[in-house]
Amino acid sequence: MSQTAKATSPAPAPTAGAGTARRVGTVAVRIAGVVVRRLVMLLVLLAVVFAAVELLPGNAAGAASERGESAADLAARRHLLGLDRPVWERFADWMTALPTGDLGTSARGQKVTELLADPLPNTLVLAVSAFVITVMLSLLLGCWAAARPGRVGDRIISHTSTAAFAVPEFVVSAVLLLVLSLWTGWLPAVTVTGGDGRPATWTMLIMPVLALVIPQTGWNTRVVRGALADQASTPHVEAAHFDGLPLRRILLRHQLPGAIPAIATGLATSTGLLFGGAVVVETLFNYPGIGSVLAGAVAARDTPLIAGVVMCAGAVISLVLLAADLIRHATLGARA
Incomplete structure (x- = not known):
């Protein structure tokens, strides 16, 4: 074969394996980027927590002081708790110990991990x-x-879900207490813990769970309905209608798969709202979770304990958001 023929001959087409490897590499890079973003967000959140507690009036030394203590005693306690050091230095020390699982020591001298050992599983x-x-x-x-x-039915669900999401958790909790406890006596008004620190009976979980479920179900029902409505106007769904397929099959096999990314994002967003609402709900129902721990820590200006609670909740929320991102990337990649 002449050199001219060699020069003009077409280049070999890329193999299917090379294309698959390239797609896998692209997905891996996207996943790594998502993980890094979540970690950076969590780091910024923890830094904001340290700064916010520092800006609050008072400090842990003053909150733990007893009546009649002298200024010298208060200064000694401030030094013992490290409050005489810059906040950025305390934050750096706390972050340095975090990879080892050490969440620091509370203002009362207890390890934060020990203080959260029982309340955190209850909240989870x-x-x-x-x-x-x-x-x-x-x-x-x-x-x-x-x-x-x-x-x-569509209009009723739309209006009801909007109203449910608009009602705060403490209002839902008050209504549940009034109806299911005071009026009917079906459920206990407060949570009683057993010797292991858990609720004594499973029925004590019903009202706290309902108080969280009702608003979030209202929000996510709207998300699911809107995502399915968006899919209803896509060409493949319209073609399925023209083909005369049953509505149930069109909904489950054609609309729902395309709506999964939006639904997963909405549900993942609800995770943060569930943890935020849990603080209020746990307080109202005397539930032994991190809500009461967080409330006491804020009152005591206990920065390591507050940061420990935020770290645990933020880690769970970040994992759920990461899962939603992976579902969205996997779904969009499969459709591509």
């Missing part, structure tokens, strides 16, 4: 239970409404 049980129920109810109600666009 409450939040996970509320999250699972929210997912099931939101998908059920959103799909049911989307299958009847414009009908009475």
Whole structure:
């Protein structure tokens, strides 16, 4: 073959394996970028917590002081707690110990990890239970409404879900206490703990879980309904209607898969709202979670304990948001 023929011959087409490897590498880079962003957000959040507590009036030494203490005693306690050091230096020390699992020492001299050993699992049980129920109810109600666009059922679910999300958790809790405890006596008004620090009976979880589920179900039902409505106007869904496929099959096999990224993002966002609402709900129902720990820590200006609570909650929320990002990337990659 001549040199001219060699020069003009087409280059070999890339193999399927090379294309797959390139796509895998792209996805890996995106995932790494998402993980880095989540870690940076958590780091910024913790820095803001340290700065915010520093700006509050008073400090841990003053909150722990007893009546009649002298200025010298107060200064000694400030030095013992390290409050005479710059806040950035204390934050750096706390962050340096964090990779080893050390969340620092509270103003009362106890390890933060020990103080959170019992309340954190209780809050996780409450939040996970509320999250699972929210997912099931939101998908059920959103799909049911989307299958009847414009009908009475769709309008009822739309208005009810909007009203449910607009009502704060403390109002929902008050109504539940009034109806299910004071009026009917079906459920206990407060949570009583056993010797292991857990609620004495599972029925004590019902009202706190409902107080979290109702507002978040309202929000996510709207998200599911809107995501399915957006998918209803896509070409492949319209083609399925023209082909005469059953509405249920179109909804579950054509609309719902395309709506998964938006639904996953909405549900992941609810995780932070669930933890925020848990602080209020736990206080109202005397639930033994991190809500009461956080309230006491803020009152005592206990920065390491506040940061420990925020770190644990932020880690859980970041993991859920990361999972939602991975679901979104995997779904969009599969569709591409």
